[in-house]
Amino acid sequence: MTAPRPAGPPWPDPIVELRDVRFSYGDRPAVDGASLAARQGEFVGLLGPNGAGKSTLVRLVAGLLAPSGGTVRLAGVDPHAAPRRTVARLCALVPQEPRLDWPFTVREAVMMGRAAHQGLLALADRFDAGAVAGALAACDLDHLAARRVDALSGGERRRVFFARALAQEPRVLLLDEPTAFLDLAHQVAAMEMARVAARGGLAVVAVLHDLNLAAAACDRLVVMAAGRVVAEGRPDEVLTATLVREVWGIPVWRGENGTTGAPVVLPTVVGPRKTGPR
Amino acid sequence: MIAARRRRLVAALAAGLLATAAAVVLSCLLGPHPVSLAAALAGVEPDRAILLGLRLPRAAVAALAGAALAGAGTALQALLRNPLAEPFVLGVSGGAALGGSLVLLAAAGLGTISTGAGLLAGAAPPVALGAVAGAALATLLVFGLGRIGGRLVPEAALLVGIVFNAFVAGVITLLKLLAPPEEGARLLYWLSGAIGYESGGAIAVGAALVLAALAALVLLSGQLNLLTLGDEEAAALGVDVRRARAIVFFAASAATGAAVSLAGMVGFVGLIVPHLVRRLVGPDHRLLLPASALFGAAFLVAADALARLLFLSLGTEPPVGAVTAFVGGPFFLWLLRRTTRREAAARA
Numbered sequence: 118m119t120a121p122r123p124a125g126p127p128w129p130d131p132i133v134e135l136r137d138v139r140f141s142y143g144d145r146p147a148v149d150g151a152s153l154a155a156r157q158g159e160f161v162g163l164l165g166p167n168g169a170g171k172s173t174l175v176r177l178v179a180g181l182l183a184p185s186g187g188t189v190r191l192a193g194v195d196p197h198a199a200p201r202r203t204v205a206r207l208c209a210l211v212p213q214e215p216r217l218d219w220p221f222t223v224r225e226a227v228m229m230g231r232a233a234h235q236g237l238l239a240l241a242d243r244f245d246a247g248a249v250a251g252a253l254a255a256c257d258l259d260h261l262a263a264r265r266v267d268a269l270s271g272g273e274r275r276r277v278f279f280a281r282a283l284a285q286e287p288r289v290l291l292l293d294e295p296t297a298f299l300d301l302a303h304q305v306a307a308m309e310m311a312r313v314a315a316r317g318g319l320a321v322v323a324v325l326h327d328l329n330l331a332a333a334a335c336d337r338l339v340v341m342a343a344g345r346v347v348a349e350g351r352p353d354e355v356l357t358a359t360l361v362r363e364v365w366g367i368p369v370w371r372g373e374n375g376t377t378g379a380p381v382v383l384p385t386v387v388g389p390r391k392t393g394p395r
Numbered sequence: 396m397i398a399a400r401r402r403r404l405v406a407a408l409a410a411g412l413l414a415t416a417a418a419v420v421l422s423c424l425l426g427p428h429p430v431s432l433a434a435a436l437a438g439v440e441p442d443r444a445i446l447l448g449l450r451l452p453r454a455a456v457a458a459l460a461g462a463a464l465a466g467a468g469t470a471l472q473a474l475l476r477n478p479l480a481e482p483f484v485l486g487v488s489g490g491a492a493l494g495g496s497l498v499l500l501a502a503a504g505l506g507t508i509s510t511g512a513g514l515l516a517g518a519a520p521p522v523a524l525g526a527v528a529g530a531a532l533a534t535l536l537v538f539g540l541g542r543i544g545g546r547l548v549p550e551a552a553l554l555v556g557i558v559f560n561a562f563v564a565g566v567i568t569l570l571k572l573l574a575p576p577e578e579g580a581r582l583l584y585w586l587s588g589a590i591g592y593e594s595g596g597a598i599a600v601g602a603a604l605v606l607a608a609l610a611a612l613v614l615l616s617g618q619l620n621l622l623t624l625g626d627e628e629a630a631a632l633g634v635d636v637r638r639a640r641a642i643v644f645f646a647a648s649a650a651t652g653a654a655v656s657l658a659g660m661v662g663f664v665g666l667i668v669p670h671l672v673r674r675l676v677g678p679d680h681r682l683l684l685p686a687s688a689l690f691g692a693a694f695l696v697a698a699d700a701l702a703r704l705l706f707l708s709l710g711t712e713p714p715v716g717a718v719t720a721f722v723g724g725p726f727f728l729w730l731l732r733r734t735t736r737r738e739a740a741a742r743a
Contacts, residue, residue, distance in 0.1 A: 201636075202633040204633070205632055206633070210628075212627070212631075216625050220678050221620075230632065232617065232621055232633050233633030238617050281632075
């Protein structure tokens with residue numbers, strides 16, 4: 118993140134604010150009165166079982182869906198009503214399953230993040246080139262810049278999409294399962310990149326499934342179930358055995374990472390069991 | 396990096412222009428009656444009349460139709476995120492043919508067209524508008540029915556297009572039976588994809604439509620790049636997806652309608668040309684779209700000249716649509732197998 122960020126207007130605090138938001142797919146409610154806030158410089162982990170409404174909530178923040186109730190504010194504007202270009206300058210979304218069917222090069226794919234800053238024919242100027250160079254460097258993609266995206270490994274592709282989001286120079290970064298399908302080292306690297314982005318002043322909201330990774334990396338956790346927010350706060354406050362049992366429906370052992378002090382939960386229902394009375 | 400891109404753009408466009416010019420010159424000089432360029436320019440008859448009155452307008456028609464179909468094909472492929480999308484396969488050409496036929500027969504029925512050699516030519520502007528309207532309706536139908544659960548499914552849209560083509564073929568067969576025999580024969584000849592000799596007025600209307608449509612698509616080419624990522628991602632990157640899609644729909648329909656009204660049903664140009672040009676210049680639509688249009692023009696002019704020459708000894712010529720179908724049918728199947736194999740490999 119070497120590229121200097123233009124000083125924007127004084128952003129509202131919190132920069133992301135959802136109040137009592139509702140959204141249904143057909144008659145199936147996905148988000149059922151959820152509230153969420155994220156401040157600049159904060160890394161928020163959005164947790165919850167499958168179908169809890171996490172991805173939908175993130176899409177509502179990005180303005181890709183219109184809420185059927187409640188209010189969504191992104192830097193003070195309604196992201197669904199605002200022009201797409203305006204929203205794309207405020208907020209970048211790294212999708213869960215990035216599509217890369219067309220043989221663009223890594224540099225071209227990252228340059229696409231600049232579209233909202235460019236004119237009709239998307240002609241790149243030196244600011245665009247600078248933002249792309251900074252994003253490529255931040256994601257360790259310099260050596261791959263000329264490679265075709267459809268020839269990359271899963272971990273490399275993720276970095277391309279992350280770089281594209283950084284090149285967008287947003288104030289808010291939304292990540293939909295940034296660690297899915299990645300091996301352990303790449304998962305840690307992805308979380309580290311998100312942390313660095315937050316330290317650089319972005320509000321980062323990430324949908325996560327790995328509770329321990331989330332507890333170790335995030336500043337704050339928000340837990341959803343059935344379209345509602347059921348808990349939020351510091352990882353060590355939120356991640357209790359009781360909560361996990363209530364929300365995910367499985368018994369867990371709750372402990373602490375001896376090295377980092379971060380809370381750790383482990384399921385107690387699979388694997389070899391202790392013999393004798395428990 | 397930006398300078399390199401600009402050089403590639405200039406090189407691709409220069410090559411496309413050169414290929415078109417070469418094809419036009421060849422097409423003008425070759426045919427049953429050899430024409431001497433020097434004699435024609437010096438005003439010697441019949442060389443002059445053949446060149447300026449027949450072969451040049453015919454090459455112009457082929458060039459316009461080729462550019463229109465290749466440009467529309469490129470844009471539809473981006474929109475559908477599938478290299479198999481093409482005006483002919485998707486039924487857009489079929490819709491244009493149906494719209495044009497209805498206008499043509501309605502006009503003939505009303506007796507508003509002067510009879511004689513210029514019948515088709517005299518009706519050209521209204522036929523062109525009918526074709527554009529038919530193409531637009533077919534596009535809306537195919538992309539409307541190609542949505543499953545609110546998501547555009549390319550395979551479904553392609554199937555709808557193929558079924559729509561069969562439907563159109565049936566309706567046109569009926570129209571031909573209902574029409575007076577002479578009108579029916581004309582209709583069939585037009586639709587078979589034969590590039591005939593159009594009036595200056597018809598060519599001018601076609602040229603205006605094609606150039607306007609291609610200009611709109613070129614202006615939108617930066618957004619076409621983003622649309623290849625999918626609607627949601629394009630929207631997240633700042634594209635007003637509905638507006639962009641509406642413009643592509645309308646421009647591709649206008650280009651296809653104009654091409655069909657000039658040259659009838661010429662298939663697969665929008666499939667073959669963008670595919671080959673993509674291999675040459677890469678996937679960036681700001682480069683790909685204008686280059687495809689130029690090479691499409693060159694391709695159809697050359698195919699038309701080839702159609703004229705191949706059967707010279709038999710004293711006849713097949714419509715150019717037959718030539719493109721002969722090449723394009725197998726090409727479609729090859730591309731289909733390759734695409735599905737790639738998808739299977741990507742999933743594995």
